Amino acid sequence: MNSNKVISISKTVAPIMLGTAVYAFGLLYFIIPSQLMEGGVTGITLLLNYAFDIPIFLTTLLINLPLFLLGWKVLGGRQIVYTGVGIGSLSLFLWIFERLISAGWIIPFSTEHDFILAALYAGVTLGTGLGIVFRFGGTTGGVDIVARILGRNFGWSMGQIILAIDIFIIGSSIFYIPKEKILYTLVAVFIASRVIDFIQEGAYAAKAFTIISDEAPQIADLITAELERGVTLIPAIGAYSKQAKHMVYCVVSRQEIRRLSLLVKSVDPRAFVIISDVHDVQGEGFRET
Incomplete structure (x- = not known):
């Protein structure tokens, strides 16, 4: 592999890793301390974390494996490679930030009353992370793979697809977390979907x-x-x-x-x-x- 090709690949892989780092930080810094939810596979991993204290980096990796195989068949080629990079780097950064928080190097954002701030910051952070990943052709696994497949076949906005799927999954979690937390979560998810579309369409x-x-x-x-x-x-x-x-x-x-x-x-x-x-x-x- 010549140096030009390595540089070209690095210009795509590096932003994808940056995006997953921002997304992982948003989950562990804003979502979990406030016990908010997320959609898709991440929502499932959060429920498992809240109920059984299972590390989300582990469940993220394990649940995404079969979806990665589905994406391998449907997306194929370079795109699925970038999806693998997204899944792997997301699990890695979740593990890193979990360790940093446990060691006291990062103090999580926490509030007992003003959850709207947590929802707003979470929406901007998660949307920024996913928007960067999508803009450079990657995904973080989970419903991102489904959204990319539907977006390619039907031309739908990825932000809108993810919003619809997330609302369904988050709505199903009403039996496990307080309903007011779900309402705050919907605010975060909506903001994230708008930020995703904004970054994909271009800041200018x-x-x-x-x-x-x-x-x-x-x-x-x-x-x-x-x-x-x-x-x-x-x-x-x-x-x-x-x-x-x-x-x-x-x-x-x-x-x-x-x-x-x-x-x-x-x-x-x-x-x-x-x-x-x-x-x-x-x-x-x-x-x-």
Whole structure:
């Protein structure tokens, strides 16, 4: 294996391990001290920990093995290798943080009354960890494998899939933990799902302008001159008029929205303008790949 390939693999494996470390920390620092729940396989491991004091790093590894074999058949190739990295590193970091907490090196977050803070911090931490793992093509096993399979086959958001499965599993735990803890847990799970989607879609948000006008070429020239943004002219035909015209497509930062709108109106006040959200913009003038 040449050095370039090793570097390429490391750029994927390292973030996956970082994500599992953040996720493991969130579980042991926010979830367990407040006796909150989680969904999926993690929820099962937490119940076993609360009921029988079984280390969650051990049950996480054992329960994920059959799911890993399922993923091996369905996902295959490099993706399942990264899933194996996620499962292994999650169990490893759970073991490490458990030892650090037991030794007193880390003092767990604990509150007797304000569980909403624990839920908020847990949601952000767990969502950040899983979002990083998913963004780089890995999973932490459990329902993550199921979510990735459904996301690939049906195009559903992984955050939404995990949210639905987690609500079902957490709801089933009402017989084992107080119902108020379940409600706080749902807050954490919802926040985590939003953070997952945010990280996967990209932290940088921009706006895409689609402009339909008889003065499209002039508008495109003005955008290029005034904003120094790339512009694409797309041939189109009006369905009613049957006349050929052009559409202008341009992506700008949030700070340039008003300026671009004024430029369009200065050329054609009757132009039809569509403004859409854009995530994770790459290329000149935005985030470089």
